[in-house]
Amino acid sequence: MFMLMVAVIQCTDRVGLVAAIANVMAINGMNILSMREHVELGSSMFFSRLELSGEAAADIITTQLQQVLPTDAIVQVNPLPQKRIAVLVTKEYHCLGDILLRHHFNTLGASVQCVIGNHALLGDICGRFGIPFHHVPHDGIGKEQFEQNLLTTLLAYQFDYIVLAKFMRILSPAFTAHFPLRIINIHHSFLPAFIGASPYKQAFDRGVKLIGATAHYVTSDLDEGPIIAQQIIPVNHNFTAKDMVHAGREIETAVLARALSLLLADRVFVHNNKTIVFE
Amino acid sequence: MFMLMVAVIQCTDRVGLVAAIANVMAINGMNILSMREHVELGSSMFFSRLELSGEAAADIITTQLQQVLPTDAIVQVNPLPQKRIAVLVTKEYHCLGDILLRHHFNTLGASVQCVIGNHALLGDICGRFGIPFHHVPHDGIGKEQFEQNLLTTLLAYQFDYIVLAKFMRILSPAFTAHFPLRIINIHHSFLPAFIGASPYKQAFDRGVKLIGATAHYVTSDLDEGPIIAQQIIPVNHNFTAKDMVHAGREIETAVLARALSLLLADRVFVHNNKTIVFE
Amino acid sequence: MFMLMVAVIQCTDRVGLVAAIANVMAINGMNILSMREHVELGSSMFFSRLELSGEAAADIITTQLQQVLPTDAIVQVNPLPQKRIAVLVTKEYHCLGDILLRHHFNTLGASVQCVIGNHALLGDICGRFGIPFHHVPHDGIGKEQFEQNLLTTLLAYQFDYIVLAKFMRILSPAFTAHFPLRIINIHHSFLPAFIGASPYKQAFDRGVKLIGATAHYVTSDLDEGPIIAQQIIPVNHNFTAKDMVHAGREIETAVLARALSLLLADRVFVHNNKTIVFE
Amino acid sequence: MFMLMVAVIQCTDRVGLVAAIANVMAINGMNILSMREHVELGSSMFFSRLELSGEAAADIITTQLQQVLPTDAIVQVNPLPQKRIAVLVTKEYHCLGDILLRHHFNTLGASVQCVIGNHALLGDICGRFGIPFHHVPHDGIGKEQFEQNLLTTLLAYQFDYIVLAKFMRILSPAFTAHFPLRIINIHHSFLPAFIGASPYKQAFDRGVKLIGATAHYVTSDLDEGPIIAQQIIPVNHNFTAKDMVHAGREIETAVLARALSLLLADRVFVHNNKTIVFE
Structure with a gap:
């Protein structure tokens, strides 16, 4: 045929x-x-x-x-034409919502197996799309126990990639070691600028004229994994730190969607902590 | 070796x-x-x-x-590593100036054989860079005679490409037929928007929010040849038609430079009035 | 206070x-x-x-x-902080889905009163978000009757703006006259390039290196109303006409979202068929 | 009048x-x-x-x-419609060449009083445009003496701003204190990413997908002064560190030109180490 x-x-x-x-x-x-x-x-x-x-x-x-x-x-x-993904979230809806919409209308290029949140907030939107949601809370337990719970929940599913769609907990090297080059994160800055917490606050304080977002593989080094895609949008003196967060959401959504479309079409290779991307 | x-x-x-x-x-x-x-x-x-x-x-x-x-x-x-070009201009300096600067500092990827202007204005800048300039006026003579003079002047040189760096005369099919796929033009709009004269005036009247520039091969159809590169810049209600002309110059310079760098590195193929560009 | x-x-x-x-x-x-x-x-x-x-x-x-x-x-x-909108759609989900998501999470800046489709396809997604959907078919009836049915359905709601979120029927001047400067359309090209039908096919045939989208007010002249926002994305020789459609969806979604955010924050004035936008 | x-x-x-x-x-x-x-x-x-x-x-x-x-x-x-500038350079021609061209054709919005280089290389191009060039070498003398020589040379001219057009020496706080908010630098990265030396090498090693340039006021803190303008261009795995340098030149030229056009039109205010820019 x-x-x-x-x-x-x-x-x-x-x-x-x-x-x-x-x-x-x-x-x-x-x-x-x-x-x-x-x-x-x-x-x-x-x-x-x-x-x-x-x-x-x-x-x-x-x-x-x-x-x-x-x-x-x-x-x-002829790699699996339809990859399978698990999605981790916290409270912000924009990246998850975009993934759920594309999945629902068969334009994601992957099947969303489950969504796991350390907060319960986004369970409702998953339910509206018929996607399993699990609340794995982090409060009141140690990081090790939290990650063990996360792992147990994840391993009930089969998936090719874990997508951190604004998942606001830092994963330990012990956890990420389970999924080498299989975890994708969207970072809310133009890496390597503003590594770490509150990048929009840092960007506001520095008075930058562009803000960015970076989709990258997660490795044991926080924010240091191979970069898949980056984009920026202009900002100016009218933007408060909160306005920058809002503007950043647009670019985070777009960059993660772009990175997933490349990844799920087998266009991304990793070598020496960098990516080769055949766009 | x-x-x-x-x-x-x-x-x-x-x-x-x-x-x-x-x-x-x-x-x-x-x-x-x-x-x-x-x-x-x-x-x-x-x-x-x-x-x-x-x-x-x-x-x-x-x-x-x-x-x-x-x-x-x-x-x-292993095509000729250093191509040779002839440049045609009228009065505007920005594209020619950029070409002369890059040529002077050996970053153009081509040797500028001569510059021909239908006005004499840009002869001075060519002289400052030691590049032969020929004034081939169009006033008072018919188009056929003008193009014959142009041809005679050109053919005293050897060149791979003719670059129209804001040359504001329309060349006849009879003329362009001498140099199939060897004439490159920078058009001051995002083709095919605003074909023809005064594109910035047209853009201003239409109230667009972006203006563009297009580098393309010249064929017998005005503004219809294969497109090599295009870029845009944002404009807004504060821009007068004249401001749009000024903003457009920046993008014209950048797009022509980009197109020439691709062309001169043998990265552009033409087929069916379109280009394949291996960037 | x-x-x-x-x-x-x-x-x-x-x-x-x-x-x-x-x-x-x-x-x-x-x-x-x-x-x-x-x-x-x-x-x-x-x-x-x-x-x-x-x-x-x-x-x-x-x-x-x-x-x-x-x-x-x-x-x-202090204009109405929460505007009300009605949305018209056909079969494509991307702009509507984005609007429904933002509305659901209170980041749209408007209340979606209803969605009307000339096809029934997008009723399901509206239902998932609890938004009234009306199927007003156009087959087998004249344009006048179709628009009368549309009007009757619309007028059961109160709204400030009608948003054409990939509504693929051309509205008559008689219809648009009911809502002067209150209908917003997303057009799938960088207007005024590729006015009319199948802009991506036109763009593919012309071999452009950028494709765009335009959000504009709808007036009695098709595709000629005041432009609110425009953006572009690069394409290349690898893009089929279908790939251009897919790429275009991303930019259509982004441009319509941008235009609505400006409009709903009272940042857009219209004068002489152009907009003044205080971004 | x-x-x-x-x-x-x-x-x-x-x-x-x-x-x-x-x-x-x-x-x-x-x-x-x-x-x-x-x-x-x-x-x-x-x-x-x-x-x-x-x-x-x-x-x-x-x-x-x-x-x-x-x-x-x-x-x-009604501030001085024609500002006066002094330009400091090292060996790279692209920013200086652009400034000289614009100055020569009266589109810079400023009068270039002189160019000073710590290398002699760019004297030739200044001569071609009739602009005074002074070679103030740094070899074999201490930084203090070098800056004293620089100061002496500069103070023979009257100027509003000093433009560092790829001037590759770090100026001491003692020197910059003479010209508060009067020195403009073009930095070859998207600040605050890649502060310090060899930003393109850093960018290459990190595998970024965008590189940028930043025009900023020079203060006593290296690379920490108020940012006036920033832009980026995409890069990919095909770019060597040297290719990134070449690509960066294009954006450095464009960003410095943009920053100067804003500054020279009195559109830039400085407050709390940030700029307010009325574009």
Whole structure:
């Protein structure tokens, strides 16, 4: 059956890689509609994403690619077209609402398995969209116990990524270690400016003329994970710190949506704490 | 000798093209540092740009590529690193000034062979940078004669492209036919809005909130050639039509500079009156 | 009681207007926190928006302002803080969904009275947010009858503005005449480029590098009403016409949200088919 | 004689200020074409900029304004239409070149009195535009001596502002104290991200997706002075640190030009280490 496929490949670079990959496609009668390729010169790593049309089976192509590529090659052909995500929230609705809307109308590119909030507030909106919501409170218990509860709740579901959609608790390295490169956060500043708490207050005090938002992978280092997408909007002297928060919400929503659309279409590679993004 | 090369290829698409190209590179020990590839689905045309490192000779690679590619293939390997341009101007200095500055400090990516003005005004600035300037007036003579004079002046030089840097005369199809896909214009609007004369006056009258500029190839259809780059800037009710002209100059300068940097690095293909731009 | 107020004023310009207005505020002990003023030079019209703090009554200030201003003055002090809107839709969810979310979480600055669709599709999402939805179909009846049905449905509600949130029927001048400067539309192009039908198809065919969206007042001239807000996003040769539609949705949502936030905060004046926007 | 004037006013806020100012204008038959006013709520400071038309004398209006305003009022009516600037540079040409071009074609809004470089490299381009250039080297002498030489050279000229157009030496607080709020710098990052040296290297290492530039007043705290303007451009994984430097040059040139156009039109106020900018 004729179909469209996506192949993503990551391995040590050497002469002849593109030829090897393209030969596999040609032998199997797959036409390369679009090919993106990047070599990270410092580390000699090769990254590629192909959009293909043809009738070959994904597992045959995967096997043949692995045979011709370096042994460290990570190959995914036709990855799960519909990824699954779990969403963590606190009280702010804007990113979650956007995700729920897109999910409801089948434009998210992922299935929302569940939403977990450390506050109960956003349970109502999840209910309106028929999405399971779990309230996992953090008050009155230690961080370790809170994260254990979070983990237990999460692991009742299957998911590819955890999306922190304005989740305002800092996750410990012990927790994030369970999900390497599988947690995505939206940070409310143009990182690395205004790392840490209250970035809009910091931005207001500094008198900046632009504020930004950053979607990034969560690693053990707070706010230091690989950046997927960033955008900014202009502000001026009329903006109070509260106005900046409001303006920031618009850009947070947009940047997280953009990052998810790239991630869920297998357009993002991570290497040396940076991303290669084939837009 | 180890060197960096650029290869650009355009031909009818078929299965196995990327493999064929990559095989040629592998056989010659050329490493593909970056590869951009695009298939225009409607017309089954294939476009590719490769950045390579290695020691092979450009003509050998060109010949080998032509042997394995479809007969309609247009192949350029290691195209002239320093293109040559001729610049046509009228009275406005901003685009010409930017080009002269970049040329003077070797950041243009091209050699400015000459500047021709239908007014004499900009001769002084060319003189300050040691660039030949020719005044080819249009007053008192017919368009045909004017264009004949222009042609004669131009053809005393060798150049790859003619850049219309705010040249305010409309060139006839007879003239443009001499230089197919070799004339670049900066148009002072976000095409196709405000085609024709006085776009800023039109924009002011319409009360738009953004104004733009468009760099495009010149074809026989006025303002209808393939678009290379476009940008906009915000305007508001405080802007008079004259203020819009001033604001527009900033964006015209930036867009033309951007288009030239893409063009001169062999990143622009033209097909069906549109461009494929590998940024 | 101490409170914040907004005053908006529009009248023929003459020397001393700002003094007259500011004197009224001073006499009543109102402090001017922010004042925006604009004189349209061509027509000598004066526009002003003031943010005030103090304890005076709005009707007293309104009366005193009218006494000192030209007879054609339109004065609104402390306008309805919560405007009411009716929303018209067809099948696309993105603008409506954004409006419903903001409304649900009290960040829209308006109360959504009802949603009317010429298709039934979006009734479900309205139901999830508890907003009345009316299906007013257009098939099998004439335009006049359709608009009569629309009018009857609308007039059962009280509202300040009608928002066309991707309503894909062209309203007749007879209909729009009922609501002068009270209908807001989101148009899926950077007006005046691509007026009329299928702007994304037009944009794709032209090979533009940016696509835009325009929020404007609806007048009897299709796509020719005063523009409130415009934004663009970059596109490239990889975008199919369908991809452009998808990309356009993001910007349509953002531009309509921006225009509504300005409109609902009394920051938009209309004069000579243009807007003055005090951002 | 009928003329256009600009008045800028800064003082402690109190009820009735706008009335008092506007009365002065009305009494003198001056029409207020445009008025911008802002009250900094935290500190109760009042800022205003008026564009006026009429025939009154500037000194009479200034005197009358000072009589009706608080004693701390700073009033400037019809400030020097052509400001004078001195420019400091090192080796990079792009900001200086842009300033020289605009100056040469009378669009800078200021007169360039002189250029001083700690390297001799940019003397040539100044010579081509007939602008005095002084080479004040820093090698082999202490910072104190270097700054003394700089000061001596500068003080041979009269100027309103010193523009650091990619001047790559850090000025001591002792030096900057001579010119409070009179030194403007272009910083090659989106402050406060990447304070200090090699911001593009820092940006490359962090893998950001946007790079920026910041024009700001120079105070005794390095990179901490009031911000006038900021802009960003997108970058991606294809950019080497060197590519980021090149891309950054475009935005540095644009941001400094923008900041100067605001500053030289008396649109910038400074208060509490932030700017109020009436664009």
